[in-house]
Structure formats: structure tokens, C-alpha cells
Amino acid sequence: MSALALLGGPRAVPAGVDGGPWPVVTAEDEQAVLNVLRGGRLTSTAAGETEVPALERAWADQVGTAHCVAVSSGTAALQIALGALGIGPGDEVVVPALTMNATAHAVRQCGGVPVFSDIEPDTFTMDPARARDALGPRTAAVLPVHLHGLPAGMGALLEVASRRGLPVVEDAAQAHGAAWRGTATGALGALGCFSLHPSKNLPTCGEGGLVTTDSASLYRAAVALRNFGERPPARTRSYLAHRPGLNARIGPVQAAFTRSQLARLPAYAKAREHAVVAFLDRLDRLPGLRVPYVPADRTHAWHIVRLRIVPEELDLAGVPPAAVRRALHRVLRAEGVPVSQYQVAPLPAHPAFRGETSLEQVAATHPVSCATVDGTLCLQRRHLGPNAAAALAAYADGFEKVWEHLGLVRRMARAQPARDWRHDVAGD
Numbered sequence: 001m002s003a004l005a006l007l008g009g010p011r012a013v014p015a016g017v018d019g020g021p022w023p024v025v026t027a028e029d030e031q032a033v034l035n036v037l038r039g040g041r042l043t044s045t046a047a048g049e050t051e052v053p054a055l056e057r058a059w060a061d062q063v064g065t066a067h068c069v070a071v072s073s074g075t076a077a078l079q080i081a082l083g084a085l086g087i088g089p090g091d092e093v094v095v096p097a098l099t100m101n102a103t104a105h106a107v108r109q110c111g112g113v114p115v116f117s118d119i120e121p122d123t124f125t126m127d128p129a130r131a132r133d134a135l136g137p138r139t140a141a142v143l144p145v146h147l148h149g150l151p152a153g154m155g156a157l158l159e160v161a162s163r164r165g166l167p168v169v170e171d172a173a174q175a176h177g178a179a180w181r182g183t184a185t186g187a188l189g190a191l192g193c194f195s196l197h198p199s200k201n202l203p204t205c206g207e208g209g210l211v212t213t214d215s216a217s218l219y220r221a222a223v224a225l226r227n228f229g230e231r232p233p234a235r236t237r238s239y240l241a242h243r244p245g246l247n248a249r250i251g252p253v254q255a256a257f258t259r260s261q262l263a264r265l266p267a268y269a270k271a272r273e274h275a276v277v278a279f280l281d282r283l284d285r286l287p288g289l290r291v292p293y294v295p296a297d298r299t300h301a302w303h304i305v306r307l308r309i310v311p312e313e314l315d316l317a318g319v320p321p322a323a324v325r326r327a328l329h330r331v332l333r334a335e336g337v338p339v340s341q342y343q344v345a346p347l348p349a350h351p352a353f354r355g356e357t358s359l360e361q362v363a364a365t366h367p368v369s370c371a372t373v374d375g376t377l378c379l380q381r382r383h384l385g386p387n388a389a390a391a392l393a394a395y396a397d398g399f400e401k402v403w404e405h406l407g408l409v410r411r412m413a414r415a416q417p418a419r420d421w422r423h424d425v426a427g428d
Ligand SMILES: Cc1ncc(COP(=O)(O)O)c(C=O)c1O
Pocket: 073, 074, 075, 076, 099, 100, 102, 103, 145, 171, 173, 174, 194, 195, 196, 197, 207, 208, 209
């Protein structure tokens, strides 16, 4: 048993083993971008521009919806989807308490009010029972997030929404290619919203997003909202604004790059599934560590891998989960395992969304989100590339090594100050 790297021993993960670059940029991607630059149509409104419509057609076909609207970011996709539904001042939209802040920002940017609903402990996605409790007379939509790439429990969520006649907007920013009961994310609600940020499973070079829908009227509304409320010109652009709108257009360079990437999305997803499952099979044998649960009716896009720590199984009953997480974080990182915290606080605790609510109230109303923030570690980005299997095997070596030294981890965890996520919010 070699000494822990934290104490001067050799690292379990050799320097330079990191899963490779993400996004992977091939000669085809470069050529696609070069073609746009040489063609001279550098904006989607240039006469004869075909890259943006080609990406929209390809993504609609991939998801299985009638329409797709390519936009400037995932946040813009959400804002446009909500705007297309007519969400406006005073309308409430139910969002999960654990997600990236853009989900709630988009609601606010429409003038709406995000109402937070706690998540399920095993899937980390919106809890349908809590979502039902969050409905009120002003609720105008339900906005589940397929967090980490796992589809939310859409059966129960669609039922909760449909009983009240409410539309469901999917935040699928992290879930390209995932499916629920065989239907792709983005084709499950009234509208689906994807991010093309370079960190995402389907990246662009720069920023971008995609909105999917089967509805012709929502499609027309989204197209107008993307471009100053104008209608798509039959010939020359009139610049007549028919409704409120913004400039949320994607550029042809970004569209061409993503369409080139899209050709490799299924192969990359397959390689990722294989490598991540092999990694999780090894971690699953370690006591005190819970690997992600994937219900039988869904496939996971593995955008982020979240691991839950169970202090009791590590003989650390009574030690705050955040203290155990911090100790493990430090020891694993020293070994070269790039674990990280994804989201340091539940969304209702962010100063931007908290209003008069105290952190204690957030803790009382969203206990699962709080426990998740405190008691989990994540793997991000390093596992996305098609050649990540070797790095993941080395990360598993790192976990196994640390688990041979749990005595030190226990001592470190017990010596940590008893702070939870509230300390991070208050101190930021
Ligand atoms: C769940 C979720 N929703 C929305 C977004 C926003 O996407 P973008 O960064 O493209 O605006 C992100 C991006 O990280 C996200 O993870």
C-alpha cells in the first residue's frame, strides 16, 4: 500500500493523465468553420445563409421534434421558450432548487417569479411531489432540469403539470442525447432548451443554444423573439418589429461547428457510457460512496457524475457531511483525481433569488438540495472525451487508494470546522 500523495507518496493518477481535451476539435470541424469564414455570410441574417437552418433541421431530426430554433446561448433558449409561452410579469414558474443559476435567471428575465421545488435524493432532479406543492394560482409553467444529463421523472411531472393545464419546459442544457422511455430529452415538454457551451456534451466554439418544439405557433414565436420580434423575411428583411424581442441569434460559425460536432455525438456518447459505467462499477464497491442511480426508464448523458458520500458507512456517523466531503476532496485531489463541487449552494439561497428568505428557511424547505450540496462530490468535463477511459481507470485507482487510507480521512474529517453550505454563501 503506497503512501497517500498528500503525505508525500506517489500520485495515483500520473501527471498528464486527464481524459484529453474537450471539446475535441477535428480537421472536419476546422474546415466547417473555415468554409463559413471564406463564404462571407457571417451572420444568420445574411441573405442565403444556410448553416443555421441546417443545424436546426439536423437537431430537430435528432431529437424527434418538428422544429428547432438555434439561439445565442442556453440561457437565451430558456428565456425564449418562456417568452414564446407568454410568461410575463407576476407569472410563477416552478424550477428545481438544485440547478445552474441560468434556469432561474431566465424566469426573472421574462418578468416571472421562480418558485423553487426540492429535488429527489436519488436522481437529483425535481421531485414531482414537491413540484405539486409548489403550484399556486399564479403558476404558469413547470421547468424541470435534466440535471447532470439524467432526464427528470417526466411521467409524474407531466401529470402534475397537465392536471393544472400547465406547459412543461425542459431545461436540457446538460442532457443532449438522453432519453426518457425512448423519447429524447427536448421532445418531452412543450419546448426543450439546450446549451451549446463548449463545456457541454454538444459544444460550439463560443456560445449557443437550441430550442425544440412540436408546436408551429411556439416555433414562430421563438423565431420572432430571437430576432427583435421580426418575422422571417420572405425576401428582404423589413426590420418591422411585430412583438417584443431581443437579439439572441447564433452565428453561422457556431452553427457550422456544432453541426460538424453533431456527426460524432452518438459515437462520443457510446464511448462515454462505456467508460463511465466501468468507472462507476469500481466505485460502487467502495463502502460509503453511492454512484448515480439511473432509473430503468431513462438513459443518462453523463454530463456530470455526482457521487454521494455516506458518512455512517465510513464510521463517521455524527460528523457533518460537508466535513467528510472536504476531507475526501483534499485527499483525492492530491492523488490527481479531479473531483469538484458542482453548485456550492441551492438556488433559493443565492443572493440574486433569496429576497427576504433566510438561509435557515432555505435549509428547512429544501433539505434534499442542501444535503446534496454538502454531501456529494462531482466529476466534470474530464470524462467527456472519447478517449477518457484510461483517465477514468486512473481516477478509480485513486479512489481505491484513498479508501485504503480511510483512517487519515476520518481524522481529517473530524478535525474540520462544522460548516455547511451556509458558510460558503455567507462568506462569498
Ligand atoms: C442546467 C443549465 N441550464 C442552463 C444553462 C445555461 O446555458 P448557457 O451557459 O449556454 O447560457 C446551463 C449552463 O451551464 C445549465 O447547466
